[in-house]
Amino acid sequence: MSRKKAVKGKGSAKSPKASPSSGRDSGRTGKGLAAAAAPSSGLVYPSRPSISNSGEFYDIAFKVMLVGDSGVGKTCLLVRFKDGAFLAGSFISTVGIDFRNKVMSIDAVKIWDTAGQERFRSVTHAYYRDAHALLLLYDVTNKASFDNIRAWLTEIHEYAQQDVVVMLLGNKADSTHDRVVKREEGEKLAKEFGVPFMETSAKSGLNVELAFTAVAKELKHRTMKEPDEPKFQLQEYVNKEVRTAGCCRS
Ligand SMILES: Nc1nc2c(ncn2[C@@H]2O[C@H](COP(=O)(O)OP(=O)(O)OP(=O)(O)O)[C@@H](O)[C@H]2O)c(=O)[nH]1
Ligand SMILES: [Mg+2]
Helix, strand or coil: CCEEEEEEECCCCCCCCCCCCCCCCCCCCCEEECCCCCCCCCCCCCCCCEEECCCEEEEEEEEEEEEEECCCCHHHHHHHHCCCCCCCCCCCCCCCCEEEEEEECCEEEEEEECCCCCCHHHHHHHCCCCCCEEEEEECCCCHHHHCCCHHHHHHHHHHCCCCEEEEEEEEECCCCCCCCCCCCHHHHHHHHHCCEEEEEECCCCCHHHHHHHHHHHHHHHHHHCCCCCCCCHHHHHHHHCCCCCCCCCC
């Protein structure tokens, strides 16, 4: 897929039919970037923009979009992945859409963090088309966010590329006392829709890196694979690598 480009010194770097909920629509606002650069074309890796990391420039290899109800932890997951930290404190709901770049081994990934609030849906729809992978989150302590996954999948079908990689994530797996959605329920739903699944925690870091690495591997394999090579088995890879909430290893 993408390659490290060059060392250039110090670089700079409509509501869905079934309507996923916006339970916190009246929530606080603050960060976000509704007018972020408009998406270009689809999955054919057009002239890729570059990002820099410690003075080295990389092509953006792929774009990942985080979607799901407001409050499920999309922004926190992204911050955990990007900066290795948990955004504790009061919840600041994303406005429109925001993005971060991250260099993973030799590839760079651009991650769009979408607002879960329904009033921003028309803004986020425009970005689906450009995404190579979608991480669809629900909150294991919020049943409504889980029930809305079907509606989110309908929305994804409608707006995203047909071959977009979708992974279902049950976030906040650290919240054992408040949990209302069992891991098995997430697994069952994912199986029904034929998408890979795992539980994550932006708070503890559980499986956060793995979620991004797994979709990166899938996308990379698709691009590099020889015609007679077998398909990368994303769920198998995830099953092998996944760690379970409650276990010592996060
Ligand atoms: N316990 C726990 N809390 C979390 C986790 N991830 C996020 N939170 C909390 O959940 C709240 C919402 O997190 P955000 O990441 O802002 O939610 P969001 O999905 O980006 O919400 P919108 O921007 O409105 O779509 C915050 O108060 C976080 O601290 C997690 O893994 N565990
Ligand atoms: Mg957010």
